[in-house]
Amino acid sequence: MSSSLCIQGLTASVGGKEILRGIDLEVGAGQVHAVMGPNGSGKSTLAHVLMGRPGYEVTGGSVTIDGVELLGLATWERAQAGLFLALQYPVEVPGVSMADALEEAVAAAGGDRRDVVERLAAEAVRVGQDPAILRRAINVDMSGGEKKRNETLQLGVLRPRFAVLDEIDSGLDVDALRMVSSRVEAATTEFGLGVLAITHYSRLLNELHPDVVHVLARGRIVDTGGPDMATELERTGYAAYGGDTEEPVTGAGGAGDPAAGGDPFADPLA
Numbered sequence: 432m433s434s435s436l437c438i439q440g441l442t443a444s445v446g447g448k449e450i451l452r453g454i455d456l457e458v459g460a461g462q463v464h465a466v467m468g469p470n471g472s473g474k475s476t477l478a479h480v481l482m483g484r485p486g487y488e489v490t491g492g493s494v495t496i497d498g499v500e501l502l503g504l505a506t507w508e509r510a511q512a513g514l515f516l517a518l519q520y521p522v523e524v525p526g527v528s529m530a531d532a533l534e535e536a537v538a539a540a541g542g543d544r545r546d547v548v549e550r551l552a553a554e555a556v557r558v559g560q561d562p563a564i565l566r567r568a569i570n571v572d573m574s575g576g577e578k579k580r581n582e583t584l585q586l587g588v589l590r591p592r593f594a595v596l597d598e599i600d601s602g603l604d605v606d607a608l609r610m611v612s613s614r615v616e617a618a619t620t621e622f623g624l625g626v627l628a629i630t631h632y633s634r635l636l637n638e639l640h641p642d643v644v645h646v647l648a649r650g651r652i653v654d655t656g657g658p659d660m661a662t663e664l665e666r667t668g669y670a671a672y673g674g675d676t677e678e679p680v681t682g683a684g685g686a687g688d689p690a691a692g693g694d695p696f697a698d699p700l701a
């Protein structure tokens with residue numbers, strides 16, 4: 432049996448307000464599913480709920496990897512079950528370098544920490560990250576592009592079974608985007624990574640080829656189609672699905688807003 436991440440009837444609230452209203456998705460090993468949708472539709476909420484961020488109340492449904500229920504598990508346990516989240520707003524971790532964090536994470540998963548520095552260096556080349564950055568505190572005083580490259584480096588070293596990428600394209604210039612998206616695409620064949628790629632724009636999907644595209648609007652998957660749907664959506668916008676107007680969003684990014692502050696459970700490596 433091939434591996435799968437299966438989301439069924441997932442409903443969740445934040446601050447007493449229902450945001451996810453019944454999500455059904457199944458991502459197979461090696462597959463790429465894109466989730467597109469207007470601001471405030473619940474994309475980041477879905478990402479945080481999958482990873483178990485505190486403050487999000489799951490009110491129904493299930494999320495399994497190969498039949499193992501993830502809901503109710505701690506974030507680190509979900510990571511050990513093979514789930515990875517690249518945050519829309521990566522968290523700064525003062526005093527901890529990428530090598531330190533990844534050595535701990537790899538050791539905790541039963542891997543060999545002695546390989547980590549070398550693997551990290553190889554991953555840095557693949558996404559165009561300056562090696563000097565690997566010795567600095569994670570994401571502290573780094574540009575948006577450097578932070579998104581860091582998220583991708585973690586993915587490459589940890590080799591999870593499924594990765595949720597929350598707007599990994601935001602903050603990346605065209606060249607960086609090409610490197611990051613082709614690294615993730617390669618992971619789908621190198622180690623059978625299954626990807627849930629949340630994005631606002633089809634440009635991410637030029638190198639990271641989706642098998643399936645879903646539209647999330649007002650907490651529900653309202654449309655599902657093939658890869659061509661991404662370019663079509665970019666042309667037509669989301670107005671047909673209720674657009675940006677239904678749920679006015681204040682601030683930059685709702686659930687993922689950096690103003691919400693870092694918490695130690697937001698990122699599997701934090």
Ligand code: ADP
Nearest residue numbers: 445446470471472473474475476684685686687
């Ligand atoms: P997207 O990522 O699709 O832009 P989000 O998942 O960030 O959307 O937000 C979905 C909705 O949930 C928005 O209306 C947002 O304001 C609301 N929301 C997210 N986080 C919180 C929170 N911590 N408290 C209250 N409302 C929130």
Ligand code: MG
Nearest residue numbers: 474475519687
């Ligand atoms: Mg978001």
